[in-house]
Amino acid sequence: MLPRFLGLRRRPWPVYLFDLDNTLYDANVHCFPQMHRYMHAYLQEKFGLERAAAEALRQQYWRRYGTTLAGLMRHHDTDPHEFLQAIHPPALAATVPADLHLDRWLASLDGPAYIFTNSVTAHAERVLARLQVTRHFLGIFDLSAAALRGKPDVHAYRSLLRRYRVAALRCHFFDDSRANLRTARLLGMRTTWIHPRRRQPGQLAKLPPACRKSLGGAR
Template identity: 35%
Template structure:
């Protein structure tokens, strides 16, 4: 069982066979449709967390949240760097809602994941407690050997979430995997661009609810495969070939 500073095991009693092929799956709008209900709750909860942490009004908190997300890729980073907010406290506040009840079930996802050759991990900018609840609700936690959540994405004392090249490079080192045999599955193009620069394989799950998706008309050169859902990927020859 792989356990590194970046990767934490999801199922201590499950043993995954080591293979040369490694899958890194994003979570929201990749393994499940977060735009169905989850993202609305996260937006509200995130703004409320900024308000409570800084004792400011909703309008100011909303603007600050969006500024930090655009600048750093995660509101958490701005809150930690500029306001000395404790990361664990903020991650809890920003995802404090009925997660399981708002997670849309994806039919047959567990069976399809298990049918695809290769060892699989979750790599998400979401917090660990949120990711575990979603994976349990989807009934797929047992399909993955481990997870890298934003809780672990800290290098040299600073949070480095996706699309950080340093993060992706460290993941490859700690998993001891060959970049050309490692596949990143994502709904966010900038994360896939970083992966391709490191010679990884890339799969784009196109989702209309993902920010800036309206500009994603064509498949960029750094994307090896573009599909409209994780189910489409898992039944594609790209995934099923060993």
């Protein structure tokens, strides 16, 4: 079946890009605590660190480089695929609940939607399945697709635009990270910030109806 937005129209349809964790669902509750434990265990095993030191190293690299992995690759020549596999086991998405409000809201969008994530495709697929919104997304652009240079590195955004053959000016990007949105705006994308600490179930679905056509959300 053809996507609902295909057909005759006077201008190209918009393209919607969605971060995954803490944008489509509350990862602070359903994902990040477990992921951080997996990261700490990995760092403790690889470098012989105490838990507190492992947590400090994770936060240091995340703040400085945008992802913990970027810091590990830069300073420790860490195998990225081993690390990503270690922190994204199948059980990570097990507590993510279905979101029927999100499902209906995504169905109202007037253009194609893609996932743009610093995680891995397998994790994104499991989360979308748990949310019951897989059908709304035409693709998943993950960290490997960006040659391991994730958001907010501009390389990731340009690689995504090339992959899907779209212009930045047609894109509207949703993310919980201001740094990630800043890069998107510099390229000409429209953006909406999803506040990570004030997030509520169905938050995206509570955006005003006008967003479904022009999505002139907060920049």
